[in-house]
Amino acid sequence: MSKANQTPENKFSVRKLLSHPVMSYLLAILAAFVASGIFIALMGYDPFKAFQTILVTSFRTPNGFIQTLLKWVPLTLLALAFTVPYATMKFNIGGEGQLLMGAIGATIAGILLKGLPPILMVPAVLLAGTLAGAIWGFIPGWLLYRYKINEILTTVLLNFVTFALVNYIATEVYPNPEVGHPTTIRIATEGWLPMLVDNPPLHSGLILMVMVAIGVYAFTNRSTRGYELVATGANPRAAGVFGINVPVMFMMGLVIGGALAGLAGGIEVAGIQHHLIEGMHSNFKILGIIIGLIAKGSSLAVPFVAFFIAVMEVGASAMQRTLNIPIEMVYIVEALILLFVLLVDVVRRK
Amino acid sequence: MEQNEVILQMVDICKAFDGNQALDHVNFELGAREIHGLLGGNGAGKTTLMNVLYGLYKQDSGDILLKGKKLRIASPRDAIRNGIGMVHQHFLQINNWSVVQNVVLGSSVQNKWTMNLAPEVAKLQKLCDRFAIDIDLQVEVGELPMGTRQKVEILKALYRGVDILILDEPTTNLTPQEVDALFVSLKVMVDEGLSIVFITHKLREVLSVCDRITLLRNGKNVTCMPRSEANEETLVRGMVGEDLNVKDSVIFSKEIREGTKIDEVVTPVLEVKGLRHVTEQGIERLKDVTFSIHPGEIFGIAGVAGNGQLELAETLVGVQSKAGGTIKYNGRELNMVTAELLQQGLTYIPEDRLGDGYLPKVNVAQNLILGAQHKQPYSKNGFIDWRKVFEASWEMIKEYNIKTSGPKDTAANLSGGNIQRVMIARAFSHVGDSLMLAHCPTRGLDIPSMDFVYKKLLARKMQGYATLLISEDLDELLLLCDRIGVMYRGELVGILHRSQFDKYEIGRMMSGVKS
Ligand SMILES: Nc1ncnc2c1ncn2[C@@H]1O[C@H](COP(=O)(O)OP(=O)(O)OP(=O)(O)O)[C@@H](O)[C@H]1O
Ligand SMILES: [Mg+2]
Numbered sequence: 001m002s003k004a005n006q007t008p009e010n011k012f013s014v015r016k017l018l019s020h021p022v023m024s025y026l027l028a029i030l031a032a033f034v035a036s037g038i039f040i041a042l043m044g045y046d047p048f049k050a051f052q053t054i055l056v057t058s059f060r061t062p063n064g065f066i067q068t069l070l071k072w073v074p075l076t077l078l079a080l081a082f083t084v085p086y087a088t089m090k091f092n093i094g095g096e097g098q099l100l101m102g103a104i105g106a107t108i109a110g111i112l113l114k115g116l117p118p119i120l121m122v123p124a125v126l127l128a129g130t131l132a133g134a135i136w137g138f139i140p141g142w143l144l145y146r147y148k149i150n151e152i153l154t155t156v157l158l159n160f161v162t163f164a165l166v167n168y169i170a171t172e173v174y175p176n177p178e179v180g181h182p183t184t185i186r187i188a189t190e191g192w193l194p195m196l197v198d199n200p201p202l203h204s205g206l207i208l209m210v211m212v213a214i215g216v217y218a219f220t221n222r223s224t225r226g227y228e229l230v231a232t233g234a235n236p237r238a239a240g241v242f243g244i245n246v247p248v249m250f251m252m253g254l255v256i257g258g259a260l261a262g263l264a265g266g267i268e269v270a271g272i273q274h275h276l277i278e279g280m281h282s283n284f285k286i287l288g289i290i291i292g293l294i295a296k297g298s299s300l301a302v303p304f305v306a307f308f309i310a311v312m313e314v315g316a317s318a319m320q321r322t323l324n325i326p327i328e329m330v331y332i333v334e335a336l337i338l339l340f341v342l343l344v345d346v347v348r349r350k
Numbered sequence: 351m352e353q354n355e356v357i358l359q360m361v362d363i364c365k366a367f368d369g370n371q372a373l374d375h376v377n378f379e380l381g382a383r384e385i386h387g388l389l390g391g392n393g394a395g396k397t398t399l400m401n402v403l404y405g406l407y408k409q410d411s412g413d414i415l416l417k418g419k420k421l422r423i424a425s426p427r428d429a430i431r432n433g434i435g436m437v438h439q440h441f442l443q444i445n446n447w448s449v450v451q452n453v454v455l456g457s458s459v460q461n462k463w464t465m466n467l468a469p470e471v472a473k474l475q476k477l478c479d480r481f482a483i484d485i486d487l488q489v490e491v492g493e494l495p496m497g498t499r500q501k502v503e504i505l506k507a508l509y510r511g512v513d514i515l516i517l518d519e520p521t522t523n524l525t526p527q528e529v530d531a532l533f534v535s536l537k538v539m540v541d542e543g544l545s546i547v548f549i550t551h552k553l554r555e556v557l558s559v560c561d562r563i564t565l566l567r568n569g570k571n572v573t574c575m576p577r578s579e580a581n582e583e584t585l586v587r588g589m590v591g592e593d594l595n596v597k598d599s600v601i602f603s604k605e606i607r608e609g610t611k612i613d614e615v616v617t618p619v620l621e622v623k624g625l626r627h628v629t630e631q632g633i634e635r636l637k638d639v640t641f642s643i644h645p646g647e648i649f650g651i652a653g654v655a656g657n658g659q660l661e662l663a664e665t666l667v668g669v670q671s672k673a674g675g676t677i678k679y680n681g682r683e684l685n686m687v688t689a690e691l692l693q694q695g696l697t698y699i700p701e702d703r704l705g706d707g708y709l710p711k712v713n714v715a716q717n718l719i720l721g722a723q724h725k726q727p728y729s730k731n732g733f734i735d736w737r738k739v740f741e742a743s744w745e746m747i748k749e750y751n752i753k754t755s756g757p758k759d760t761a762a763n764l765s766g767g768n769i770q771r772v773m774i775a776r777a778f779s780h781v782g783d784s785l786m787l788a789h790c791p792t793r794g795l796d797i798p799s800m801d802f803v804y805k806k807l808l809a810r811k812m813q814g815y816a817t818l819l820i821s822e823d824l825d826e827l828l829l830l831c832d833r834i835g836v837m838y839r840g841e842l843v844g845i846l847h848r849s850q851f852d853k854y855e856i857g858r859m860m861s862g863v864k865s
Contacts, residue, residue: 234709241706242721243689
């Protein structure tokens with residue numbers, strides 16, 4: 001008798017646990033750590049030390065913390081560049097390229113506009129980056145709108161175009177011959193982002209990023225246009241039947257996504273690099289997409305997930321330095337987190 | 351009828367979703383060669399119970415016994431292996447695949463790698479002949495009418511060799527002729543040894559084909575009775591308790607209503623002249639359609655599904671473009687560029703609720719404001735006032751009796767009939783100023799909800815609003831309309847005034863005989 005009554009009770013509570021979003025994340029992260037821990041142990045390292053390094057480095061020294069914040073800025077923007085078009089169920093795989101376009105735009109503006117006062121120069125540099133990224137989002141958007149060409153294809157292909165473009169600008173247009181690696185000359189100091197902390201250096205792009213993230217959240221979750229974006233993604237046919245201009249929504253998502261990634265590139269140039277340098281995107285790779293997917297497309301969750309990933313990325317370098325564990329281990333952990341987040345969803349559905 | 355051997359028992363099944371008890375100790379039993387009707391109001395738990403049997407949901411407690419042996423069904427694959435097949439209320443097919451391809455998809459065909467389908471075609475043809483299913487196996491399913499696509503699903507189950515077939519509201523999308531054909535097939539199936547679970551809201555169907563009837567209400571058993579003991583009254587009572595006041599209802603009313611006198615001087619709300627529509631393939635789907643709707647009028651469009659009704663609705667809404675003719679709204683001619691009529695205040699209840707009207711992944715409130723997202727009080731200065739939206743949603747949920755945990759519930763959780771109630775609530779709550787286009791508005795609704803919709807439609811009319819009611823249910827049209835236009839092959843073959851209504855005459859016109 002009591003047995004029969006117990007079963008549903010138990011199952012019910014497990015399911016309830018899983019259905020709580022924060023719990024499901026913690027569970028997924030735990031599972032990912034356990035799984036990769038086993039892997040690290042098999043490779044002959046100490047998994048506890050490894051995870052300790054990964055998780056604690058960011059908070060042990062001011063330098064580590066600022067490193068983390070500096071990673072957090074572009075990661076958040078890149079993830080939002082993925083989630084905004086993803087709201088319409090369009091996949092922006094071109095965040096890298098859009099970031100580089102942003103960097104190109106910012107660099108060119110920073111070189112050409114030499115002589116302007118900082119109050120005009122800084123916004124101009126960032127705006128140039130944002131616009132360049134937006135154009136890189138507009139092209140796939142327009143090809144989709146006009147010729148129904150798949151955006152995954154075009155955004156990926158545009159990445160390659162950008163790699164070549166960066167190379168060209170860094171070696172032919174504004175080369176800095178003093179450096180052995182394809183790099184442009186520096187932008188005018190008036191275009192540099194003001195610093196929040198001088199040593200270790202932390203630029204004010206952080207504040208801008210937080211504001212933009214709040215803005216994106218307000219846009220997607222509170223505004224009427226944002227609602228239309230979400231409705232389009234939920235069922236484009238129904239959205240169209242009820243008067244929403246669906247192709248325009250697709251395009252809008254991609255343009256905003258491109259602009260956000262472009263801004264990330266602009267901030268990198270104006271805040272950290274101060275010039276365009278070949279390969280500068282390699283710090284981010286497809287992390288924006290991974291963060292966006294772990295956040296399940298929620299622009300509210302993105303900054304939090306991005307911060308966590310930033311912590312892991314900073315920890316990963318320390319882990320490689322002190323424990324000799326290859327940095328790639330962290331990518332495995334990140335991928336596993338994504339996998340388990342998705343798995344929890346599947347388990348919960350029954 | 352002799353007592354058949356019991357082949358399937360579901361005992362004390364419980365299933366809760368996030369605290370909402372969808373099934374509460376439900377028992378169900380199926381005999382060999384039996385057609386067993388499963389009845390109950392919207393959200394009673396019919397689909398959930400059968401999803402448990404089909405392995406889509408796992409019950410929290412309770413047992414499933416097949417021929418007396420306890421069975422664990424963890425997935426549809428398990429179910430099919432045990433001879434249980436299901437045709438869903440909303441099924442999925444691959445539109446640009448042929449019937450054969452759709453049927454064979456996902457089954458363990460011998461020549462999986464070569465995709466040589468010739469032997470399968472022969473097998474399927476045999477099945478079709480045996481079960482009196484009339485279907486062309488080589489056409490793409492996207493081109494087929496709903497009724498035939500339903501048959502494809504049934505064929506899928508038969509092909510997998512099931513001996514228990516679950517049909518979840520198979521008749522909602524069928525024309526009366528198709529329903530008759532389906533019933534013939536069902537009879538053959540039981541003669542051949544199958545058992546069938548048949549879910550429907552239509553009492554007449556239950557009373558004409560089912561051997562036994564199980565009634566659910568709010569996730570609990572009410573009764574199980576043989577057909578001989580059932581009649582409309584007992585079934586309605588059983589399903590809804592005392593909720594339906596038969597005296598007050600529109601459906602059971604004996605009152606004779608006169609059609610609205612049309613004042614020819616008043617400008618019609620909608621005036622359609624010579625409307626044509628041609629598909630991308632060059633097929634003419636609307637030919638010279640002309641009619642007008644006046645304030646306070648319900649204008650019905652009757653016809654067998656697939657005779658241009660969908661094209662008419664979609665041309666008016668602006669989803670498809672017209673090839674000729676004029677559309678005037680309150681006397682002003684429209685260009686029909688992107689959803690112009692919608693912006694002018696047309697409210698629309700689409701026929702295909704899941705495809706054309708629903709956003710399953712988002713919440714109920716987001717669904718309730720679709721199409722009204724720019725309007726007061728939901729939207730202000732480009733931002734949505736979610737507090738207002740939630741307040742309004744709660745009101746709609748109450749008024750339209752939508753069974754859900756609240757505005758934040760994921761829309762996909764709602765039962766078929768409750769999704770339809772969302773369509774209804776949305777259309778009636780954001781009254782554009784004067785015109786409603788309702789395409790099969792009561793599809794999938796239980797009887798009290800249907801009655802509720804009828805009352806709402808008549809109330810609109812009393813307030814002087816105009817309605818275009820496209821329906822395949824002739825009884826519904828006869829009950830509500832002031833005039834009925836009959837469509838046949840894209841043409842309006844005649845328009846009858848209420849005083850001229852005659853079921854048989856309209857039936858004849860529906861098959862193409864001009865009046
Ligand atoms: N996956 C789910 N998650 C949460 N709630 C659900 C889910 N599936 C069904 N429900 C709820 O369970 C109840 C029963 O739903 P069910 O679909 O079985 O109704 P039904 O009898 O088939 O109704 P209808 O006639 O409208 O199709 C409803 O209140 C519904 O909201
Ligand atoms: Mg159902």
